[in-house]
Amino acid sequence: MSGLEKINATLHWLSGLSERVPGAAMVGRYIQRSHQNDPVRTALEIGLALFAIRYFLASRKAVSKRTYVPFTEKEVDELVEDWYPEPLVPESLDLVQRMQLSRNPILVGANGPKTHITSPPPLYPVAADDASPHSPSSPGTDSASLVTSSSDLSSDGELIAPHNAIPPHYSVSKAFEPIDYAAFSTKEVVNFALPSLYSFDQRPEVKANAIRITREYGVGVCGPTGFYGYLDVQISLEKRMAAFLGTEDVVIYTQALATATSVLPAFCKRGDIVVADQSVNFAIQKGIQISRCTAHYFAHNDLRDLENILEKVYTSSLKRKPLTRHFLVIEGIYDATGQIPNVPEILKLAKKYKFRIILDQTWSLGVLGDKGKGILSRYNIDPTDIDITIGSLAHSLGSGGGFCAGSNDVVAHQRINSPAVVFSAALPAVLANSAEKSLDLLESEGDKLLADLQKNIQAVRAVLSKVSNLIKIMSDPDSPLIIVQVKHEVLISVLKRRGPLVPEISYDETFEVNGLGQLKRRVSAGKIPLPFSLSGKSTTHRRRRALSNSKVTYDAERVILQEIIDLCLQDGVLLSRQIAIESLERRPIKPALKIIVPQGLTVKECEKSANVVKSALQKVLGKKH
Amino acid sequence: MKQKLPQLFKHNKSASNGTISVSATATDLNDNEFGPLTSKEYLYHCPPSHAELDIDEKCEPQYYILVCTYLSYLILIILGHIEDFFGKRLYPTKYRHLTEFDGYAPLNSGFDNFYIRRLKRRLDTAFSRPTTGVPGRYIRVLERRSINDNESFEFTGETRDCLNLSSYNYLGFAQSQGHCADAVEQAIKTHGITTSAPRSMYGSSVLHDETEKLVARYFNRESALVFSMGFATNAALFMPLAQKGCLIISDELNHSSIRFGTRLTGAVIKIFKHNDMQELEAVLREQISQGQPRTHRPWRKIFVAVEGLYSMEGTMCDLPRLIELRRRYKFYLFVDEAHSVGAIGSHSGGVTDFFNIPTNEIDILMGTFTKSFGASGGYVCGDASLINYLKLTNSNYVYGEPVAPAVLTQISVSLKIMLNEIAPGQGSERLERLGFNSRYLRLGLRRLGFIECGHQDSPILPVMIYLPSRLLMVSKLILERYNIAVVLAGYPATPLSEARVRLCMSAALTKEDLDYLLRAIDKVGDELDLKYCYGRTPETSWNIDNVFDTLVEDCKKDEFFK
Known part of the structure; x- marks a missing residue:
């Protein structure tokens, strides 16, 4: 019997078997027809079918063979033992970061063109709460010297710069010292950091409407x-x-x-x-x-x-x-x-x-x-x-x-x-409906509101332009968002006069080209190592490399801007600066003051407040100090 | 607002009139928003400790159901292509956005759009149903009709009050009256609608501070942050934490927001099979031993991201095993408690509470206030160092708008109620009612022969339908004939063949509401042949007339869920 006949016989046997399985006759006929007395074709089809089965059964997560290193279970166990992750978050914040957190007062009541503020909560819980038996302490926290320990806490449970962290030859900025924001909880401040330009959110009719909506819809949409x-x-x-x-x-x-x-x-x-x-x-x-x-x-x-x-x-x-x-x-x-x-x-x-x-x-x-x-x-x-x-x-x-x-x-x-x-x-229904009410107000009172806003913007800009030797106003004349950058040469001269403000980071090339090479030497001597990492390796090296030139200069600039902001607050004007997430932004954001002029102030008040900003700029950036 | 809903109670014999309230909640509450408790029997307290996760085997449907499901999708796809073929030639204007025009590429790809245009549109009457009022025990649906095959809808001007199994209102805090609403009213009066500025720019108020302290205390962690949107909480959370050289291992059924957030990082993302701890361990062992691809450097950090309760499956994560793995493999554990917080655990603390695991075993504990607390937005809890770092690097904090005072107040008052600090007894009653309702309905559905999946204590009860045509019919029948609102979940939220109806349990529902629901679902199930497991075992072959006999007692016993 030739091989061909053998296959034919097998197929006949299979077709006999298939008669007992419903629907299989059709399959059998298909196989018979596709065979057509051509064993090569049958072999090819069987091969294809086998390949398809293998393909479906194969693991979908096949790793690239070239880079895969086979290990025994014991070796994997050892590698697992040996591996330690980096800490979830950097275990200590640098001075500028801590400055940013501490300079974030909270509102006492409603937000508006004039508002009341008070101290932010302390960065670290002051005392362990009796109610929490699981006091979370990740390994290594205690080793970080810059983390505020309870002995460093001031009366607010707050201290930005522990004294031992700043070497004596730095000119310590006032921006690193605590501010008593609580004093402003009874004293009104003018708010130059209010995106709700027209304060529609505080209008009695909008509030009454919001209450009605709450009583009809609840809060969440679920x-x-x-x-x-x-x-x-x-x-x-x-x-x-x-x-x-x-x-x-x-x-x-x-x-x-x-x-x-x-x-x-x-x-x-x-x-x-x-x-x-x-x-x-x-x-x-x-x-x-x-x-x-x-x-x-x-x-x-x-x-x-x-x-x-x-x-x-x-x-x-x-x-x-x-x-x-x-x-x-x-x-x-x-x-x-x-x-x-x-x-x-x-x-x-x-x-x-x-x-x-x-x-x-x-x-x-x-x-x-x-x-x-x-x-x-x-x-x-x-x-x-x-x-x-x-x-x-x-x-x-x-x-x-x-x-x-x-x-x-x-x-x-x-x-x-x-x-x-x-x-x-x-x-939430409350927010949707309030936005709609604001649109109504904008449509009915828009002309007057916009005109008022423009008057205020122009008043502020007119005052600020008097110190154009120190600053550059970036914004369009019509924009209520006024971005104020310090002129580069002014900044350099301030830094020259005052020395490094931020001890943790080294001032390199950027300042050298500006003839400030001596700063670099002084700072690198005073660099503070950041002791952490579970693996025992210091990450200072990586940190330093990660600090781009822009951040180095920008950090000092931020401290100077914060001094200006703090001075303004003393005279009752609340403003902010460009706050950005440096590590996530596509390109570095140049530090700048961010003044948002609200409509709810009179032109007089705007001028007065702008004068406060002006004199603070002069005081911090000006020649006389 | 206090109006009775006669057309509903007509069907509902047992709750016809004279419902006796034995509830600890105030009597001034609107019964349409929060049904009164009719008997102390109808409470179930979840035991305080579960050593391990009970895996609940899902009953499988007959093969012909699966074949028919694929067949119906095949028919739908063929019909869709035929429609497209003629449509493109006869009505070219309708395909403008899918074809090149004046040198512009089509705005949407016709291929990507096919599912929506040709498959989902047929179901559109059942999605995005506009509503009004409080999504409490009942929800008021605005009636609409379409004259152009669901391309657009117009309102008929009528409304329909439906028993609400569609909203995430686990603890029944969707209310326009009571402690929360009163406090919210006060907050709007004193704080206005918003605090406007981003939190990094003086947008925080004392309300934020109080709420965050409360949230931290609720979860027994050092610090917490609240954000104005749950989706955005996840979307922004991973960016500053995971960089290049980090690995994120994520459950395959994780919510879209987690996938969105992890994709925004530079980290490598690996997926493991849903709740398969063996596969997770295998991935961990391989990744730790192999290190980063090509360079073989050790990973800088490894994150494992899971959800407490999966919203489409109703399954719970295997937290005890995850904690074991975390000790051994030193990864950072992220748990999204969007659905589990408030809804499960003996003190409504979520999965950690359910398994009695200290919350500091979880590195990043995230959740939302939308589902259980009738509010909106999300939170993150952790060590103070984590929260401080997030205050500098989380985009929601630095750039985003803050949580509105009304929402903050809803959060803090509802949390205080659950802590029994306001209206003592009300919080535990809500939790126990939810526990009872979930188990009661689940056991009832199972005994009637439906395929329901998920954990026995989960307030999410997906009922498997499979066939897309039946999916639409279920929603239609149950809404139009019985005035019950349910949610349909199909592709892409679930695999193509596993379309389902999702029932979201609520403490606002009464036992009588559930009896009514079971009767209605039984009728629909008979009519559309949905009781896929009926007759398999005696446990799944109960008759609707005697299913209620022992259900109240039986649903409190774990052995009936095995």
Whole structure:
């Protein structure tokens, strides 16, 4: 019997067997037909079937063989024994970080253009609570010398700079000493750090309305919009906002910061191209990062650079099929600089090079344009020319949450594909409704409110411009967000005069080129090692390497700015500085004073407060000291 | 607001009239938001200590159900493509956003969009149902209809009051009256709507400070931070903690926010099978011994991220085993207690409370206030060093808007109620009612032959439906015929073949409500053939008429859940 006949016989036997299994006759016929007296073909098919089975059974997590080192169980046990992680967080904070934490007073009551503040809670719990039997102590905490021990605590349970941490030859900044914020709990301070520009959130009618809503809806929505969390108040806010902005539809987000971070990945996918201003805010940066698209950044507000990049992207994309999506991301008023982009020109470029625009109106909404309708209204641009508008309900509208406006398609897509919409509980009814009430107020009183705000802004700027020998005002004249940078030469001279302010870090090249080589020597002698790490290795080395030049100079600058802020507070003016997460920002953020001018002050009060800022600037930065 | 809901009680014989309240909660509460307790029998106190996780074996459906499920998706996909084929030619304007236009690439990819356009749209009547009022014991759904195959909806102007099994309202704090609402009203009066500025720029108020101290005390940790959005809490949490050279090992069923947050870090992410501690250990051993890919340097830090209670499965993480592994492998443990906090444990403290494990065994304890406390936002608890570091590096703290005073007050008052500091007795009653309700409904469903999954004490009860066509019918029938609101969960929240209905238990529901629900679900189950396990064992073959006989006593015994 030849091999061919054998196979035929087997198939016959199988088909006999299959008659007993329902439906198998069909399979049998298929096999018979595919065999067609061709053993090579049958062998090939069997081979393929075996390969398919092996493929399905194979582990999906196969590791790359080339880099895998096989170990015995015992060796793995030893390696596990030996491995120690780095501490979860750095075990001690440096002086500037501690300064930042201690300079964060808390509000006593409502926030407004004039407000009351008091001391923040201590950094470390003062005494172990009797109620907590598990006092958490991770190994190694006690070894960190900079961690405030209970003996160092001042009356507030607070001390920023333990005396032994600062070598004697440093000029200790006042910014490292505790401040008695509690004194301001009864004394009013003027608030130059209030994003709720019109204080709609404190209006009696808005509050009364919020109470009514609480009595009707409770506080929490108890579910995402997809699952019975889509309240009629949200629908009404969406409609109202769409009408206000002149777009087809709007979707509400629960937090302003999460909006951009979630909108970008909903539209931009891997392979798409995003061109963004290099100073875009943190939320946009993270949105670009998570969307895994190709990002290009143009120099801040530089149209020529923008055109170069757009042209390059456009010409290179022409060769590729199918087309990829191109987005251009800008802000209405930049959070980092207070500048306003030339939107008409940008729009022209975007149309020319087929880019869709994503516009972040976080600061511009309620400030620019007719009745605060935003930057598009200011330039008389048709809102439908902008594909995606992101905005905040938490800034000038004085509520909470964010929104994204656009065409019906853009919004419908987000309701299903934007992670922060789909996977998050909806915005509480109280906040949604308050935002809507604020829109009403903006529409009815907008002209007067915006005019008042502009008067205040101009009053503050007029006073500050008197010290333009010391500072540079970065912001656009219309922006309520005034970013004030200290001029570089002024800063250098202050540092020359006062010596290093921040002992923990070394001043290297940046200062050397400025002829401050002697500082470097002094500081490196006084460097404080940071003793920690469970493995016994010192991480000082890594820390030092990680400190970029920019951070080195910026830290000293921050201390100087904090001295100015502290001086202003003594005279009853609360202002802030650019506070950024250096390790997570795409590029270092230059320290600057951040003055937000609210509408609720009179021009006189603004001038008076601006004069306080002016004299503090003169006192800290001026020649006479 | 105090109106009775006659059309509901008509069906509900046992709760028809004269419900006697033996509740410790104040009598001024609205019964439509929080049902009165009708008997002390209907309470269950979760025992204080569980040494290990009881793994509950899920009953498997018949094979033909799975085959039919895949078949129906196949038919849907084929039909969808046919529709698209003709649609693109006949109505090109409707496909504008999916086609190239004037040199612009389509805004959405047609392929990505296919599921939504052709499959989900058919179910759209059951999603995003607009509501109004308090999502308490009853929820008021706004009626709507569509004349263009669910492309858009219009309101009919009518409302429907439904028994609420859809909202995350475990402890029943979704209320417009009572201690919380009174305090919230006061807070709005004194603090306004918002404190406006980011926390790093003077946006903190004494309310934030008080609430954070309270949260820290509630979880027995040194410090805590509260954030204005639960999703964003996770999304921003990992960025400063995990850098390049770190490893994050994440459960495959972790919530989207955890995946979002971990993807924003430079760390390597590995996934392990849901609740499979053996696989987790294997991954840990391999990763620690092999080190970082290619360079073989030791990992800088290793994080293991799990949830306390998984929102789609109702399963609990195996915390005792995780703690053992943590001691041995020295990883940092992150537990997301979004659903478990408040809902489980003998003192409503979440999974750590349930297994009686000290909270300092968990390095990063995260959770939300949306689900149990009727508020909004999230929290992180840990050592003071962690919280101080987060105050410098967490984007929600540094850039984000603060939690609103109204929400903060809701959080702190509800926490105080659960700590029995306000209205003593009310907190434990809420917890015990939730415990009883969850077990009662779960055992009832099981005895009727439904496939429910999850831990016996979990307030999330997914009921497996499998077939997409039945999914829509269940939601329709149960809403329109019986006035009950349930949540549908399908792809992408669950695997494609495992569509389910999710019932979220609440302390606001009474035992009579659950009896009504069981009767309704039984009818629907018979009609649509959903009792996939009926007849398998005597335990799953009870009749609706005698299922209630011993259910109250039996549901308190663990042996019936084995």
